[in-house]
Amino acid sequence: MNLLTGFTFENHVAHGAIVELSSGVAELLDQRAYSEDVRRLVAEAIAAMPLLATHLHDEGRINLQFQGEGAMKLLVAQVDQSLNVRAMAKAEAGLSGDFAQLLYGGLLALMMEPINAPGAEPRPASQALVLIEGARLSDALEGYFERSEQLPTLLRLATDNRGHVAGFLLQRLPIEDLRDADIEWEHLQTLASTLTPEELLAADANTILHRLFHAEALRVFEPRAVTVACRCSRAGIARMLLSLGREEVESIIAEQGRVAVTCEFCGREHVFTPLEAAELLIPSGTLPSSDRKH
Numbered sequence: 001m002n003l004l005t006g007f008t009f010e011n012h013v014a015h016g017a018i019v020e021l022s023s024g025v026a027e028l029l030d031q032r033a034y035s036e037d038v039r040r041l042v043a044e045a046i047a048a049m050p051l052l053a054t055h056l057h058d059e060g061r062i063n064l065q066f067q068g069e070g071a072m073k074l075l076v077a078q079v080d081q082s083l084n085v086r087a088m089a090k091a092e093a094g095l096s097g098d099f100a101q102l103l104y105g106g107l108l109a110l111m112m113e114p115i116n117a118p119g120a121e122p123r124p125a126s127q128a129l130v131l132i133e134g135a136r137l138s139d140a141l142e143g144y145f146e147r148s149e150q151l152p153t154l155l156r157l158a159t160d161n162r163g164h165v166a167g168f169l170l171q172r173l174p175i176e177d178l179r180d181a182d183i184e185w186e187h188l189q190t191l192a193s194t195l196t197p198e199e200l201l202a203a204d205a206n207t208i209l210h211r212l213f214h215a216e217a218l219r220v221f222e223p224r225a226v227t228v229a230c231r232c233s234r235a236g237i238a239r240m241l242l243s244l245g246r247e248e249v250e251s252i253i254a255e256q257g258r259v260a261v262t263c264e265f266c267g268r269e270h271v272f273t274p275l276e277a278a279e280l281l282i283p284s285g286t287l288p289s290s291d292r293k294h
């Protein structure tokens with residue numbers, strides 16, 4: 001069972017979440033031939049995404065990218081408001097090294113992509129870019145929150161590299177009118193920093209929260225289910241083709257006789273015949289109803 005358990009402190013100094021994922025993780029990691037070290041980073045990114053989803057207030061998706069300078073080109077992870085997570089990396093085969101060796105000095109990009117309902121006033125996507133710093137993937141994300149969002153954050157990610165990942169987030173809430181908030185935050189951080197990766201993987205959320213915060217006034221929310229899988233769909237690919245435009249699609253068909261798009265996350269191939277592509281390019285509602293296929 002994949003669960004995200006959110007919690008908040010009654011004094012409003014901080015909130016946080018714990019994520020425990022075992023279903024679907026190995027399947028997603030097995031889609032590409034990663035080295036052990038790259039696989040570990042992709043697994044950590046998978047664990048981080050549901051924790052970051054606490055920042056999604058409206059319908060939409062968070063797209064996190066680590067863009068490298070060297071042999072490791074790209075690590076991408078996404079989560080949407082329904083807690084669907086997927087991730088993938090582009091790296092040379094057999095690449096070894098820890099996070100800092102593979103990605104230090106590159107760029108971390110975090111994009112919030114709203115889902116715009118047809119006809120509604122479109123909301124723009126927002127993107128923040130920071131330099132990748134720190135020894136671990138979690139350090140780089142802590143740095144992002146500190147520098148880009150001014151939200152002091154403690155993040156821990158753990159994986160057994162076989163298909164079980166877990167994560168812990170403690171984040172200061174942006175309030176100023178609370179006396180002693182700094183001292184309280186320091187106190188919570190000190191308690192949380194005793195959490196080890198082994199404990200994070202082995203214990204469930206309630207056990208961890210009790211161990212760390214049993215003396216605090218803590219409210220724990222009902223756990224939410226998380227899905228780790230690529231949910232790419234024909235409809236999604238069709239939208240992407242539409243955004244390419246008629247000319248581009250027609251030139252692909254002229255060259256290749258069809259349009260085939262391979263999903264980079266799961267390797268699935270989505271194929272459109274020339275007829276299917278042509279139908280796609282006709283604005284909806286202009287076909288006489290008798291010609292419409294169901």
Ligand SMILES: [Zn+2]
Nearest residue numbers: 230232263266
């Ligand atoms: Zn896919």
